[in-house]
Amino acid sequence: MRSIKVQVILWGAQRLSALVLALCVLVHLATIIYAVRSGLTAAHIVSRLHQSSLWTVFYSLFVLAIAIHAPIGLRTVVAEWGYQGRIIDGLLGTIALALVVGGFRALFALQGLA
Amino acid sequence: MSELTVRIWRGLEAENGEFQDYKVPRLESQTVLDVVTYVQRRVDASLSYRFACRVGVCGSCAMSVNGVSRWTCRTHVSKVAKDGLLEIAPLRNLPVIKDLVTDMSVFFDKWAKARGQFQGEHTRHEAFAQVKPDSKARKNVDAAIECIGCGVCYSSCEVVSWNADYLGPAALSRAWTLVNDVRDVAQKERLQAVAGDAGCQACHTHITCTERCPKGISPTAGIAGLKRAVLNASLKGEL
Structure with a gap:
C-alpha cells in the first residue's frame, strides 16, 4: 500500500499517458493505413523511419507513454484480483523497465541510431 | 385471481441460505414491498426484512429484485416480474444478518x-x-x-x-x-x-x-x- 500522494500521482500519470496514447495510436494507425497502400516491405519502413528526427521524437513519446500507462493499469487489475504490495510493485516496475528497454531498442535499430 | 411465484432468500448467512418459493396473490398496483409484507404476515411470520416509511423517503427497504438492487416500496411488481416470477434477495456487497436483512x-x-x-x-x-x-x-x-x-x-x-x-x-x-x-x-x-x-x-x-x-x-x-x-x-x- 503506497501513500495517498503516490496513489494520486500514479492515477494522474495514467490519465496523462492515456491522453498521449490516444493521439499516438491514432497517428500510428493512420500511418500504417497510409504506408501499406502499395504493399508493405521492410525496406519501405526503414527508409521512412531511418534518421528521421520527427519519427524518433514521436516514437520515443509513444514508448514512454506505454511504459507509464501499462504497468499502472496492470497494478489496478492485479489489485482487484487481490494482490498488492512491494513484490507486485517491483514486478510492475520491471515490466515498465522492460517496455522502455525493448521499445527504445527497436526504435534505435530502426532509426539507425544504434 | 392470478398468482405470483415469489422466490425469497432465506437463511442466517449468505453462504448458508437458500431460495424458498411462495405463492402470493397478484393485485393491481402491487409493490415488491407489498409482496414481501404479504409473505411475512400471511405465509411465514419468521421472514425478516426491513422497511419503515413505505413511500420512498427512509431508504430502508432496498433489496435485490430479480438480480437488480431496488427500493422495493416504490417498485411496482408489473415493472419487474418476468413471467409472474419474482426473485427477492438481500442487497449485495453487504453481510447478511438474516433473510433479507443486511448489516449496513x-x-x-x-x-x-x-x-x-x-x-x-x-x-x-x-x-x-x-x-x-x-x-x-x-x-x-x-x-x-x-x-x-x-x-x-x-x-x-x-x-x-x-x-x-x-x-x-x-x-x-x-x-x-x-x-x-x-x-x-x-x-x-x-x-x-x-x-x-x-x-x-x-x-x-x-x-x-x-x-x-x-x-x-x-x-x-x-x-x-x-x-x-x-x-x-x-x-x-x-x-
Whole structure:
C-alpha cells in the first residue's frame, strides 16, 4: 500500500499517458493505413523511419507513454484480483523497465541510431 | 385471481441460505414491498426484512429484485416480474444478518471514513452564511443532496465487489456535497480521506450506481468531481 500522494500521482500519470496514447495510436494507425497502400516491405519502413528526427521524437513519446500507462493499469487489475504490495510493485516496475528497454531498442535499430 | 411465484432468500448467512418459493396473490398496483409484507404476515411470520416509511423517503427497504438492487416500496411488481416470477434477495456487497436483512454498518462507517460530516466554524451568535442558489457549488450540492442512504448504489457497484476497502458511491457522493459546501472548513482532510486506491481514484466509471439510484442522483458525476478536486489539490501540494 503506497501513500495517498503516490496513489494520486500514479492515477494522474495514467490519465496523462492515456491522453498521449490516444493521439499516438491514432497517428500510428493512420500511418500504417497510409504506408501499406502499395504493399508493405521492410525496406519501405526503414527508409521512412531511418534518421528521421520527427519519427524518433514521436516514437520515443509513444514508448514512454506505454511504459507509464501499462504497468499502472496492470497494478489496478492485479489489485482487484487481490494482490498488492512491494513484490507486485517491483514486478510492475520491471515490466515498465522492460517496455522502455525493448521499445527504445527497436526504435534505435530502426532509426539507425544504434 | 392470478398468482405470483415469489422466490425469497432465506437463511442466517449468505453462504448458508437458500431460495424458498411462495405463492402470493397478484393485485393491481402491487409493490415488491407489498409482496414481501404479504409473505411475512400471511405465509411465514419468521421472514425478516426491513422497511419503515413505505413511500420512498427512509431508504430502508432496498433489496435485490430479480438480480437488480431496488427500493422495493416504490417498485411496482408489473415493472419487474418476468413471467409472474419474482426473485427477492438481500442487497449485495453487504453481510447478511438474516433473510433479507443486511448489516449496513460497513456502508455507513464508510460515510464517516469519507468525512461525510459537515464541519463549520461559525457559532449561533454569528450571521447565517449567504450561499447563492444559482452558484456552481450550490448547484453541485443540490444534484446529490437528496440521497436517502438506501444502499442500492453500494450494492450495485462492481468496484465494491472487487475491493472491499473502496468507499463506494454513496459515501463519495456525500463527500462531494461537502466539498462544494462553502461553509465547511475540513476540506483538506476530506480530500485526503477520499483520495487514492480505496477512494475516488478507484472508480471505473461503469455508471451502474447512477443507473440504479432511485433518487436519480449521479454518484458517478460526484466522483468525477472528486477526482478533479483531488488532482488539483495534489498539483498544488495540498494533499
